[in-house]
Amino acid sequence: MFGKLKEKLGLGGDDGLAVGAPVEGQAVPLSEVSDPTFGQEILGKGAAIRPSKGRVVSPVDGTVETMFDTGHAVSLRAAAGTEILIHVGLDTVKLGGEHFTIHAKNGDQVKKGDLLMEFDIAGITGAGYDIITPVVICNTSDYADVSAVTGSPVAELDPLIRLKK
Amino acid sequence: MKRIEYTITDPLGIHARPAGLLVKAAQGFESKITIATDAKSADARRIMALMGLCVKGGQAITVTCEGPDEDAAAEGMESFLKANL
Numbered sequence: 431m432f433g434k435l436k437e438k439l440g441l442g443g444d445d446g447l448a449v450g451a452p453v454e455g456q457a458v459p460l461s462e463v464s465d466p467t468f469g470q471e472i473l474g475k476g477a478a479i480r481p482s483k484g485r486v487v488s489p490v491d492g493t494v495e496t497m498f499d500t501g502h503a504v505s506l507r508a509a510a511g512t513e514i515l516i517h518v519g520l521d522t523v524k525l526g527g528e529h530f531t532i533h534a535k536n537g538d539q540v541k542k543g544d545l546l547m548e549f550d551i552a553g554i555t556g557a558g559y560d561i562i563t564p565v566v567i568c569n570t571s572d573y574a575d576v577s578a579v580t581g582s583p584v585a586e587l588d589p590l591i592r593l594k595k
Numbered sequence: 596m597k598r599i600e601y602t603i604t605d606p607l608g609i610h611a612r613p614a615g616l617l618v619k620a621a622q623g624f625e626s627k628i629t630i631a632t633d634a635k636s637a638d639a640r641r642i643m644a645l646m647g648l649c650v651k652g653g654q655a656i657t658v659t660c661e662g663p664d665e666d667a668a669a670e671g672m673e674s675f676l677k678a679n680l
Binding site for chain 1: 607610611612614615616618619641642643646647649
């Protein structure tokens with residue numbers, strides 16, 4: 431109990447060494463993502479979430495680097511320099527924005543917990559897409575270690591990825 | 596220095612997957628490889644920067660390769676683009 435609380439408190443300090451879950455759901459290893467671009471860590475190391483709620487919040491204090499105009503993915507630069515890509519579903523670029531609602535734009539300064547986008551889980555899965563949501567550290571090579579906290583349900587901002595310089 | 600002009604044929608443009616594959620292709624060369632649009636340019640090894648170019652289908656890009664293997668890099672990038680974008 432105490433350890434978990436301490437972890438959360440550690441996350442509260444903005445040391446840039448942990449990234450919380452941007453989406454509520456089940457946290458799983460990136461290797462469970464069937465798209466090799468993510469599963470083979472071509473975009474970087476990280477974790478994935480099977481969403482239970484159609485909301486993406488900023489896991490860090492930082493800047494919105496790229497909000498794709500299709501709303502299916504967003505990249506952020508944390509104040510501490512961490513580069514994070516959140517990609518809702520696989521191949522969802524093809525939806526052309528359908529089932530996604532954008533709540534932030536390029537260059538926006540955001541705080542941890544700020545709403546970035548909403549998505550319709552039933553709509554996306556109903557259209558035949560895998561909803562699994564990879565969360566990837568694009569500058570993985572700037573860290574000695576990037577590890578995922580997976581295997582359990584996560585609420586928004588629960589610990590998801592740990593970074594070691 | 597070698598330069599290539601290329602017009603993106605994939606209607607979806609440079610989104611996450613092709614950006615990742617492009618970085619992987621660029622990592623195979625020693626030369627510095629830069630992708631530029633009219634508005635911005637990005638190091639081809641930086642995924643965030645590449646996605647940040649927001650390149651759409653039909654848009655023209657310029658690829659610049661500079662370094663000891665720039666000829667091979669330019670050829671490699673050109674065939675990558677033709678095959679993937």
